[in-house]
Amino acid sequence: IVFGDWSSDVCSSDLAIRRIAILPFEDKSGLKNKYGSLGDILVDQLISGILQDKESTEFVEIITRDQIDKVIAEQQLSTSGLIDERSSARIGVLLGAHEILSGRILQVNYVPPISVNIEQTETTQLEVDKEDGDGKEKIEVTCKINVFTKTATAQVLASYSLVEVSTGRIISQETFNAPTSFEGSWARVVSGDQRALNSNQKSLVSKPEPFPPSEKEMVITALSKLSRDIASHFIETIK
Numbered sequence: 249i250v251f252g253d254w255s256s257d258v259c260s261s262d263l264a265i266r267r268i269a270i271l272p273f274e275d276k277s278g279l280k281n282k283y284g285s286l287g288d289i290l291v292d293q294l295i296s297g298i299l300q301d302k303e304s305t306e307f308v309e310i311i312t313r314d315q316i317d318k319v320i321a322e323q324q325l326s327t328s329g330l331i332d333e334r335s336s337a338r339i340g341v342l343l344g345a346h347e348i349l350s351g352r353i354l355q356v357n358y359v360p361p362i363s364v365n366i367e368q369t370e371t372t373q374l375e376v377d378k379e380d381g382d383g384k385e386k387i388e389v390t391c392k393i394n395v396f397t398k399t400a401t402a403q404v405l406a407s408y409s410l411v412e413v414s415t416g417r418i419i420s421q422e423t424f425n426a427p428t429s430f431e432g433s434w435a436r437v438v439s440g441d442q443r444a445l446n447s448n449q450k451s452l453v454s455k456p457e458p459f460p461p462s463e464k465e466m467v468i469t470a471l472s473k474l475s476r477d478i479a480s481h482f483i484e485t486i487k
Contacts, residue, residue, distance in 0.1 A: 266486075269311040269345040270295060273406065277356040283467045286353050290406070290475055297479030304483045311343050319343055340413030347419065349482065351408030354423075358463050361400040361430075368393050368435075370444045391440035393449060396433065398458060402466035403427035404474050410485060420485045426474035428466055432458030 273287035295310055319342045340348040371390045378385050407423040435452035445453065460466065 264307045265309055266307065266346045267309045267311055267344060268347050268349060269316055269340055269343045271316060271339070271348060271350040273351045273353055273408075275353045277353050279356055283356070283464050286356070286404075286467075286471060289468065290351075290353065290471055293472055293475035294479055294482075297476050298482060301479075301483050304487060308486075311345055315343060337411055337413050337416040340411070345413050348411045348413060349408060350411070351406055351478070353404065353406045355403075355405040356467055357401075357403050357405075358467060359399075359401045360463070361398050361460050363396055363398045365394045365396045367438070368395055368449070369440075370446065370449060372444045374443060389441040389444040391442050391444040392438040393435045393445070393453060394438055395435045395449075395452060396457070398430075398432050398460070400430045400460040400466060401427060402429075402463070402470045404467065404470045406474055406478070408478055408482075410482065420481070422478075422481055424474055424477045424481075426470045426477055428470040428473060430460035430466065432460070434458060 270291055273290050275281075275285075275287045277286070279286075291313075298305055298308070298310070316339075319339060337348065340346075369390060369392045371388060373386050373388050375384050375386050377383075403425060405423070405425045407421070409418055410420040411417070412419055433452060434455040434457055435449060437453055442450065442453065461469070
């Protein structure tokens with residue numbers, strides 16, 4: 249990955265290339281892979297998000313996970329041991345990296361679906377044929393409905409650090425909170441004449457009860473948003 253200040257008289261593109269190692273994110277959420285290996289998923293999404301910005305990452309080289317895993321194994325280090333900036337810099341030297349990006353997943357919160365309902369009564373006047381067929385008459389009709397709203401939320405909190413390998417200096421360190429939410433509404437008739445309902449109420453009555461994505465799907469969606477936020481911040485940092 250390429251970033252930083254480059255001299256205007258650099259002629260060789262090789263001199264402009266910056267090598268970035270993105271280490272596995274440590275999962276400190278305490279959920280023990282309830283939703284899968286969130287640290288690995290986040291890193292994969294993060295790399296994908298960074299590489300999508302072709303202009304900013306033209307001279308960026310991301311060190312492969314295989315290379316990182318090999319060095320970790322050879323040095324007999326655990327993922328948690330890489331989070332310390334000094335240790336990260338040491339790994340960066342072994343990898344031939346210019347910068348090291350590492351991070352922690354701090355919290356994963358999920359609020360399961362909750363439904364609330366509000367009773368609504370609609371009254372309107374209609375013009376109808378008289379029973380004897382002699383002209384029109386106005387009648388008042390009323391309909392009572394229950395309007396339901398179902399919500400569910402998930403959010404992931406994570407931090408990341410970008411460290412300069414040669415000095416151990418922290419270039420950037422930020423924390424991000426990425427929420428995602430679901431909301432769906434529908435209605436059911438309690439009593440009365442549905443002709444009293446307005447178009448929006450009729451639409452709600454015709455809807456089936458909505459169901460949110462699964463718990464895991466919502467967490468992964470929040471994680472995807474988190475990866476985009478970190479990638480955007482990283483790209484702004486290296487410009």
